[in-house]
Amino acid sequence: MKRVAVAFDVDHTLAIDNKLERVAFLRLLARVVDEGGAPLGTLADETVHVDELLARQRAGACSIDEAVRAFVSERGAPADETYVRLYRAMALEMVEQFVVPLPYAPQTIEALRERGCLTGVLTNGWNPLQERKARRAGFPGPVLASADLGVQKPDGRAFEALAAVLGVPAESVWYVGDDPRIDVAGSRAAGMHAVWLDAEGTPYPAGLEPPEYVAGSLPEILAFLPETAAT
Numbered sequence: 323m324k325r326v327a328v329a330f331d332v333d334h335t336l337a338i339d340n341k342l343e344r345v346a347f348l349r350l351l352a353r354v355v356d357e358g359g360a361p362l363g364t365l366a367d368e369t370v371h372v373d374e375l376l377a378r379q380r381a382g383a384c385s386i387d388e389a390v391r392a393f394v395s396e397r398g399a400p401a402d403e404t405y406v407r408l409y410r411a412m413a414l415e416m417v418e419q420f421v422v423p424l425p426y427a428p429q430t431i432e433a434l435r436e437r438g439c440l441t442g443v444l445t446n447g448w449n450p451l452q453e454r455k456a457r458r459a460g461f462p463g464p465v466l467a468s469a470d471l472g473v474q475k476p477d478g479r480a481f482e483a484l485a486a487v488l489g490v491p492a493e494s495v496w497y498v499g500d501d502p503r504i505d506v507a508g509s510r511a512a513g514m515h516a517v518w519l520d521a522e523g524t525p526y527p528a529g530l531e532p533p534e535y536v537a538g539s540l541p542e543i544l545a546f547l548p549e550t551a552a553t
Protein backbone atom coordinates (compact mmCIF):
# COMPACT_ATOMS: atom_id res chain seq x y z
CA MET A 323 0.00 0.00 0.00
CA LYS A 324 1.28 3.43 -0.93
CA ARG A 325 2.23 5.52 2.11
CA VAL A 326 0.80 8.98 2.45
CA ALA A 327 3.05 11.73 3.76
CA VAL A 328 2.04 15.09 5.16
CA ALA A 329 4.69 17.78 5.39
CA PHE A 330 4.54 21.24 6.85
CA ASP A 331 6.03 24.69 6.63
CA VAL A 332 6.90 26.07 10.11
CA ASP A 333 6.28 29.82 10.40
CA HIS A 334 2.58 30.73 10.40
CA THR A 335 1.77 27.09 9.68
CA LEU A 336 2.81 25.12 12.78
CA ALA A 337 3.71 28.11 14.95
CA ILE A 338 3.95 31.88 15.24
CA ASP A 339 7.35 33.16 16.40
CA ASN A 340 6.32 36.72 17.33
CA LYS A 341 9.25 38.32 15.47
CA LEU A 342 11.77 36.31 17.45
CA GLU A 343 14.69 37.00 15.11
CA ARG A 344 13.93 40.72 14.85
CA VAL A 345 14.04 40.97 18.63
CA ALA A 346 17.22 38.86 18.79
CA PHE A 347 18.92 41.33 16.40
CA LEU A 348 17.76 44.30 18.47
CA ARG A 349 19.17 42.61 21.58
CA LEU A 350 22.38 42.07 19.68
CA LEU A 351 22.39 45.79 18.83
CA ALA A 352 22.18 46.61 22.54
CA ARG A 353 25.24 44.42 23.11
CA VAL A 354 27.10 46.09 20.23
CA VAL A 355 26.34 49.52 21.71
CA ASP A 356 27.47 48.35 25.18
CA GLU A 357 30.77 47.42 23.63
CA GLY A 358 31.38 50.74 21.87
CA GLY A 359 29.47 50.38 18.61
CA ALA A 360 26.68 52.72 17.48
CA PRO A 361 23.23 52.25 15.96
CA LEU A 362 22.66 53.51 12.40
CA GLY A 363 19.52 55.42 13.35
CA THR A 364 16.51 55.34 15.62
CA LEU A 365 15.14 52.09 16.96
CA ALA A 366 12.42 52.32 14.29
CA ASP A 367 15.13 52.69 11.60
CA GLU A 368 17.01 49.73 13.01
CA THR A 369 13.86 47.62 13.03
CA VAL A 370 13.44 48.32 9.31
CA HIS A 371 17.13 47.45 8.68
CA VAL A 372 16.79 44.20 10.62
CA ASP A 373 13.64 43.17 8.77
CA GLU A 374 15.35 43.85 5.42
CA LEU A 375 18.40 41.87 6.49
CA LEU A 376 16.27 38.93 7.63
CA ALA A 377 14.27 39.03 4.40
CA ARG A 378 17.51 38.80 2.40
CA GLN A 379 18.71 35.91 4.55
CA ARG A 380 15.40 34.04 4.20
CA ALA A 381 15.56 34.51 0.44
CA GLY A 382 18.96 32.82 0.44
CA ALA A 383 21.07 35.92 -0.32
CA CYS A 384 23.21 35.32 2.76
CA SER A 385 23.50 32.91 5.69
CA ILE A 386 22.39 33.86 9.17
CA ASP A 387 26.05 33.98 10.26
CA GLU A 388 26.89 36.35 7.39
CA ALA A 389 23.87 38.50 8.30
CA VAL A 390 25.10 38.78 11.90
CA ARG A 391 28.65 39.66 10.82
CA ALA A 392 27.38 42.32 8.42
CA PHE A 393 25.07 43.77 11.07
CA VAL A 394 27.71 44.12 13.78
CA SER A 395 30.46 45.38 11.49
CA GLU A 396 28.17 48.07 9.99
CA ARG A 397 27.68 49.29 13.57
CA GLY A 398 31.33 49.40 14.45
CA ALA A 399 31.86 46.07 16.20
CA PRO A 400 34.32 43.40 15.09
CA ALA A 401 32.70 40.86 12.76
CA ASP A 402 34.00 37.91 14.75
CA GLU A 403 32.51 34.63 15.86
CA THR A 404 31.61 35.96 19.32
CA TYR A 405 28.60 37.85 17.98
CA VAL A 406 27.58 34.96 15.72
CA ARG A 407 27.57 32.57 18.68
CA LEU A 408 25.78 35.12 20.83
CA TYR A 409 23.06 35.69 18.24
CA ARG A 410 22.47 31.98 17.68
CA ALA A 411 22.34 31.26 21.41
CA MET A 412 19.93 34.14 22.08
CA ALA A 413 17.58 33.11 19.26
CA LEU A 414 17.48 29.49 20.43
CA GLU A 415 16.90 30.48 24.02
CA MET A 416 14.00 32.74 23.00
CA VAL A 417 12.04 29.94 21.32
CA GLU A 418 10.28 28.75 24.44
CA GLN A 419 9.02 32.21 25.32
CA PHE A 420 8.32 33.61 21.85
CA VAL A 421 7.02 30.69 19.81
CA VAL A 422 3.34 29.87 20.11
CA PRO A 423 2.03 26.76 18.34
CA LEU A 424 -1.02 27.19 16.13
CA PRO A 425 -4.18 25.79 17.73
CA TYR A 426 -4.30 21.98 17.54
CA ALA A 427 -0.81 21.67 15.99
CA PRO A 428 0.36 18.88 18.34
CA GLN A 429 -3.02 17.12 18.18
CA THR A 430 -3.08 17.22 14.37
CA ILE A 431 0.46 15.87 14.12
CA GLU A 432 -0.40 13.09 16.55
CA ALA A 433 -3.59 12.23 14.63
CA LEU A 434 -1.59 11.97 11.39
CA ARG A 435 0.92 9.65 12.97
CA GLU A 436 -1.87 7.52 14.43
CA ARG A 437 -3.32 7.23 10.92
CA GLY A 438 0.00 5.90 9.69
CA CYS A 439 1.02 9.02 7.75
CA LEU A 440 4.66 9.87 7.34
CA THR A 441 5.36 13.42 8.48
CA GLY A 442 8.05 15.96 7.72
CA VAL A 443 8.89 19.64 7.79
CA LEU A 444 10.44 21.77 5.05
CA THR A 445 11.18 25.36 6.05
CA ASN A 446 13.08 28.39 4.81
CA GLY A 447 15.46 29.24 7.63
CA TRP A 448 18.32 27.83 9.67
CA ASN A 449 18.69 24.91 12.00
CA PRO A 450 18.62 24.32 14.90
CA LEU A 451 16.27 27.33 15.19
CA GLN A 452 13.61 25.97 12.83
CA GLU A 453 13.90 22.51 14.34
CA ARG A 454 13.38 23.94 17.81
CA LYS A 455 10.30 25.88 16.65
CA ALA A 456 8.85 22.70 15.13
CA ARG A 457 9.49 20.76 18.35
CA ARG A 458 7.78 23.55 20.28
CA ALA A 459 4.70 22.90 18.10
CA GLY A 460 4.86 19.19 18.94
CA PHE A 461 6.47 17.98 15.71
CA PRO A 462 8.85 15.08 16.41
CA GLY A 463 10.05 14.17 12.90
CA PRO A 464 12.63 15.36 10.35
CA VAL A 465 13.03 19.14 9.89
CA LEU A 466 14.70 20.21 6.65
CA ALA A 467 15.94 23.79 6.68
CA SER A 468 16.87 25.73 3.55
CA ALA A 469 20.20 26.82 5.02
CA ASP A 470 21.25 23.16 5.19
CA LEU A 471 19.84 22.29 1.77
CA GLY A 472 21.41 25.28 0.01
CA VAL A 473 18.10 26.03 -1.75
CA GLN A 474 14.95 27.82 -0.62
CA LYS A 475 11.31 27.11 -1.29
CA PRO A 476 9.79 27.53 -3.87
CA ASP A 477 12.80 25.96 -5.63
CA GLY A 478 11.76 22.48 -6.71
CA ARG A 479 15.00 21.02 -5.36
CA ALA A 480 13.90 21.83 -1.82
CA PHE A 481 10.69 19.83 -2.30
CA GLU A 482 12.65 17.01 -3.98
CA ALA A 483 14.86 16.82 -0.90
CA LEU A 484 11.76 16.61 1.27
CA ALA A 485 10.29 13.72 -0.74
CA ALA A 486 13.66 11.94 -0.58
CA VAL A 487 13.79 12.24 3.22
CA LEU A 488 10.21 11.00 3.49
CA GLY A 489 11.04 8.11 1.13
CA VAL A 490 7.94 8.57 -1.05
CA PRO A 491 7.28 10.00 -4.51
CA ALA A 492 6.18 13.65 -4.69
CA GLU A 493 2.60 12.68 -5.58
CA SER A 494 2.25 10.94 -2.20
CA VAL A 495 3.04 14.14 -0.29
CA TRP A 496 0.46 16.64 0.99
CA TYR A 497 2.36 19.85 1.69
CA VAL A 498 0.75 22.31 4.09
CA GLY A 499 1.83 25.96 4.21
CA ASP A 500 0.55 29.50 4.62
CA ASP A 501 2.42 31.21 1.78
CA PRO A 502 0.63 31.03 -1.59
CA ARG A 503 3.76 31.51 -3.73
CA ILE A 504 6.40 29.75 -1.67
CA ASP A 505 4.42 26.88 -0.21
CA VAL A 506 1.37 26.33 -2.41
CA ALA A 507 2.72 27.12 -5.88
CA GLY A 508 6.11 25.61 -4.97
CA SER A 509 4.82 22.27 -3.74
CA ARG A 510 2.33 21.99 -6.58
CA ALA A 511 5.03 22.65 -9.18
CA ALA A 512 7.05 19.90 -7.52
CA GLY A 513 4.17 17.45 -8.06
CA MET A 514 2.84 17.43 -4.50
CA HIS A 515 -0.70 18.04 -3.26
CA ALA A 516 -0.73 21.63 -2.05
CA VAL A 517 -2.76 22.58 0.99
CA TRP A 518 -3.07 26.29 1.71
CA LEU A 519 -3.44 26.96 5.41
CA ASP A 520 -5.59 30.07 5.57
CA ALA A 521 -5.61 30.49 9.32
CA GLU A 522 -5.16 34.27 9.22
CA GLY A 523 -7.94 35.19 6.78
CA THR A 524 -5.69 36.70 4.09
CA PRO A 525 -6.91 36.95 0.50
CA TYR A 526 -5.34 34.55 -1.99
CA PRO A 527 -3.27 36.56 -4.52
CA ALA A 528 -4.94 37.22 -7.84
CA GLY A 529 -3.00 35.76 -10.73
CA LEU A 530 -2.04 32.59 -8.89
CA GLU A 531 -3.81 29.36 -9.67
CA PRO A 532 -6.24 28.69 -6.78
CA PRO A 533 -5.02 26.11 -4.26
CA GLU A 534 -6.15 22.49 -4.58
CA TYR A 535 -7.09 22.38 -0.89
CA VAL A 536 -7.79 25.17 1.59
CA ALA A 537 -7.75 24.54 5.34
CA GLY A 538 -8.96 27.16 7.81
CA SER A 539 -7.26 25.29 10.65
CA LEU A 540 -4.76 22.46 11.00
CA PRO A 541 -7.23 19.67 11.89
CA GLU A 542 -9.11 20.30 8.63
CA ILE A 543 -6.25 18.77 6.65
CA LEU A 544 -7.17 15.33 8.02
CA ALA A 545 -10.32 15.37 5.87
CA PHE A 546 -8.33 15.87 2.65
CA LEU A 547 -6.23 12.73 2.93
CA PRO A 548 -7.12 9.55 1.05
CA GLU A 549 -8.37 6.55 3.00
CA THR A 550 -5.10 4.76 2.27
CA ALA A 551 -3.51 7.09 4.80
CA ALA A 552 -5.07 4.94 7.49
CA THR A 553 -3.26 1.78 6.39
Ligand SMILES: [Mg+2]
Pocket residue numbers: 331332333334335499500501
Ligand atom coordinates in the same frame (compact mmCIF):
# COMPACT_ATOMS: atom_id res chain seq x y z
MG1 LIG B 1 5.15 30.19 6.57
